[in-house]
Amino acid sequence: MEMIGEIVVSFLLVVGGIFGFVGSYGLVKLPDQMTRLHAPTKSATLGVGAVLIGSLVWFPTQHGQVTWHELLITLFLFLTAPVTGNVIAKANMHVNWREEEIPKPSPDTSWSTYGDPMHEPLNKG
């Protein structure tokens, strides 16, 4: 049992390492900031996910106790990764793109990041 556990954990750690590497390599290789964002938000999630599953397998097989913290870390990661990506993307839209280069949602509206905050209703509720 301990042996099988060790093999599974090692395999998951190697997979995690490979995906972590791919995510970092993507940062170097992809051509501009917007495409670079894709590599760490995706590959890194599976990289970290594999390490967490490894940890989830390690504790019951080696120490005989179940931990649930890894599930929480996964949950928090999946909740925060899209928010980070969204905020970095908005910053990119202001720094590296002009409003005309990005397709408009409809002829007479624009994206909220280009909108005028003074014209927004502050609190509808």
Add this chain to the structure above:
Amino acid sequence: MIRRLLPHPYLSLVLIAVWMLLVNRWAVGSLVFAVILGVVIPLMTAPYWPDTAKLKSPGRIPGYLAIVLHDIVKANFDVARIVLFKPRRDLQPAWIVIPLELTQPEAITALASTITLTPGTLTCDLSEDGQALLVHCLHAPDPQAIVDEIKDRYEARLKEIFA
């Protein structure tokens, strides 16, 4: 009465579950404290959440999560393949606009997060009127196909979950 004490029942349930997982071992004392937190925190943050999320069929949420999880794993392999093997000049990044049928803020947030976590797409912004999402694609030879896939695969399911 119960409505005023528990303005956000789902939030309370999630808080109780998260606290029990954080404590990491079963004890009645922990459960009591979790319930206290699950009641007090939604009450204290109620001014920030004027509307409650309205769920039509919460029973479909696990199925949706399973599909998203499957797609996340697939997305990782797809992106890894693009990063490692696709020459830079063959890459066709594109901005696409996804017209929304969902209207609830919670539903739109769920869709936006799903898009970011799944194959080669990243949600960048919401339109001022809240009726379209701006999505950036890592590699999109056929942008319309991606719009259709997102609408069929995720938005249709979210429409069934949220009222």
